[in-house]
Amino acid sequence: MTSQHQAEQLFHGVLADEYHFLERVCPAAADISRRVGEFVATWNGTPAAGALSALELGCGTGITTACLLGGRRDLRLLSVDNAPAMLRQARAAHATALAEGRLVLREADALSALGDLPDDSVDFVASAYTVHNFLSGYRHRVLTEVLRVLKPGGVFVNGDRYALDDPAAHLAATQDEVRGYFRVFLGEMNRPDLLEQWVVHLFSDESEEHIMRLTPALAEMAGLGYAEITRHFRDGVNALVSGIKPWR
Ligand SMILES: C[S@@+](CC[C@H](N)C(=O)[O-])C[C@H]1O[C@@H](n2cnc3c(N)ncnc32)[C@H](O)[C@@H]1O
Secondary structure (H helix, E strand, C coil): HHHHHHCCCCCCCCCCHHHHHHHHCCCHHHHHHHHHHHHHHHHCCCCCCCEEEEEECCCCCHHHHHHHEEECCCCEEEEEECCHHHHHHHHCCCCCHHCCCCEEEEECCCCHHHHCCCCCCCCEEEEECCHCCCCCCHHHHHHHHHHHHHHEEEEEEEEEEEEECCHHHHHHHHHHHHHHHHHHHHHHHHCCCHHHHHHHHHHHHHHCCCCHHHHHHHHHHHHHEEEEEEEEEEEEEEEEEEEEEECC
């Protein structure tokens, strides 16, 4: 197995401990989290009886987790993340749902968590701003596993950073992001430590081994066998995408 297929630990130090500054540098993220939750809340393929089983990949501090849990009482959610500092915050934010048994939080990388699940066992796999962090080979294996664990008719919904297909437009969007980091972290907050970590992280997102462009990403899902692949929303690099596991 090459390094392209391995999980990475990208969220630690100040980036993880002060992840809440996301709302200052990427206000669109909260909207995407809300859209993921709304998508799940309004999905009408609910089974006749029983709770909906859902898996969240890369729950981080639990922002999208809250949108998922808030949208439906009948959700039984397993949320996984491989960064202890992020999960600690998710545990604190979701003490009630954890105590009620509506939520399980597990420290695991996405591929390992999927590997533990049986075929055809999950109604939803949801994620926000996580899949773009994966190395491309690892991402391919995760998408393959998501399809395996979904029940026929089950849905994968991903709100994420999908790079623009036009490289020049994408470069301009990325440069705007960097200007925003400088404005917030240096101009408004005088936090060069955070600026450094966010810029370093952006270089990871933008690298050849990680970058997730929208059209190739949709084609990859189609190639793996997802059906009804839909881009529901697109604003700059932010997009909401879903695909279902076909009925056999
Ligand atoms: C940008 S944060 C998004 C967090 C959350 N989904 C949200 O909407 O705020 C990405 C998260 O994915 C996690 N992550 C990255 N790679 C992972 C992997 N291979 N397995 C599990 N979690 C991963 C990181 O630790 C981080 O918490």
